[in-house]
Amino acid sequence: MAQNALVIDGIGVDFSGFKAVDGFSTVIEEGEVRVLLGANGAGKTTLMDLISGKTKSTEGSVHLFGREITNLEEHQIAQAGVGRKFQIPSVFRDLTVRENLIVACARQPSVLGNLRLRRNAAERRRFDEVVELTALGDVLDRVAGVLSHGQTQWLELGMLIGQGARVMLLDEPTAGMTVGETMKTAALINRLRGDYTMLVVEHDMAFVREIASKITVMHLGKHLAEGRVEQIEQNPAVREAYLGSGGIH
Numbered sequence: 001m002a003q004n005a006l007v008i009d010g011i012g013v014d015f016s017g018f019k020a021v022d023g024f025s026t027v028i029e030e031g032e033v034r035v036l037l038g039a040n041g042a043g044k045t046t047l048m049d050l051i052s053g054k055t056k057s058t059e060g061s062v063h064l065f066g067r068e069i070t071n072l073e074e075h076q077i078a079q080a081g082v083g084r085k086f087q088i089p090s091v092f093r094d095l096t097v098r099e100n101l102i103v104a105c106a107r108q109p110s111v112l113g114n115l116r117l118r119r120n121a122a123e124r125r126r127f128d129e130v131v132e133l134t135a136l137g138d139v140l141d142r143v144a145g146v147l148s149h150g151q152t153q154w155l156e157l158g159m160l161i162g163q164g165a166r167v168m169l170l171d172e173p174t175a176g177m178t179v180g181e182t183m184k185t186a187a188l189i190n191r192l193r194g195d196y197t198m199l200v201v202e203h204d205m206a207f208v209r210e211i212a213s214k215i216t217v218m219h220l221g222k223h224l225a226e227g228r229v230e231q232i233e234q235n236p237a238v239r240e241a242y243l244g245s246g247g248i249h
């Protein structure tokens with residue numbers, strides 16, 4: 001049986017009397033792709049902030065593979081294996097794709113140091129694995145600044161994997177992508193499934209249907225519903241709270 005990657009128990013934050021996330025609990029198994037749905041302001045980004053340590057919680061706990069990470073510093077949570085991908089990618093635009101991935105896969109803290117030092121076997125293996133997973137082999141020698149929007153997002157995902165992330169928090173990974181890029185992103189996430197655990201905030205239901213193992217719906221900071229895609233689409237409470245304004249498309 002798969003072990004639990006993330007156990008979120010009653011997590012919440014009180015911003016001067018306003019609870020953006022309010023006693024939220026869920027358990028995400030290792031290798032699962034969990035999609036987080038919810039209307040604007042439901043608390044999705046704040047939940048990601050609480051898991052990644054960007055925002056400190058005022059109640060509840062988060063465990064990562066059995067280790068408590070509640071309210072650790074952001075860099076400590078990243079080191080523990082949680083990778084966060086924002087909508088604006090943070091790649092080194094002047095370095096090539098290869099150099100970006102070498103830097104991400106290396107364990108030395110300095111960028112230039114990593115490019116000069118000989119890589120060890122483990123780092124080379126990780127690099128090859130990331131290139132294969134992200135399908136960036138054809139653009140390794142291109143400077144990251146000239147990549148397409150989709151390629152830049154895939155490079156950033158590859159960098160998270162290279163850095164050792166085992167759980168990835170992805171905030172609208174297909175925002176601004178063409179249909180073709182969105183489908184490639186779904187294929188990439190499906191290649192990662194099983195070995196990596198992902199929590200994905202996404203509104204594009206065609207994409208969600210391609211990737212979701214399970215969906216969790218948030219409403220007003222709380223856990224509203226959880227289940228497989230069909231269950232969620234038919235759930236009356238979800239329809240009323242989130243989908244009432246037009247349904248799942």
Ligand SMILES: Nc1ncnc2c1ncn2[C@@H]1O[C@H](COP(=O)(O)OP(=O)(O)OP(=O)(O)O)[C@@H](O)[C@H]1O
Pocket residue numbers: 015018020038039040041042043044045046047
């Ligand atoms: N630092 C803060 N102080 C006070 N209120 C905040 C803070 N951060 C977020 N909020 C509020 O918490 C609520 C949840 O915001 P959040 O961004 O988490 O929602 P969301 O589900 O990600 O929405 P969206 O889909 O629009 O990104 C919103 O009402 C927001 O205004």
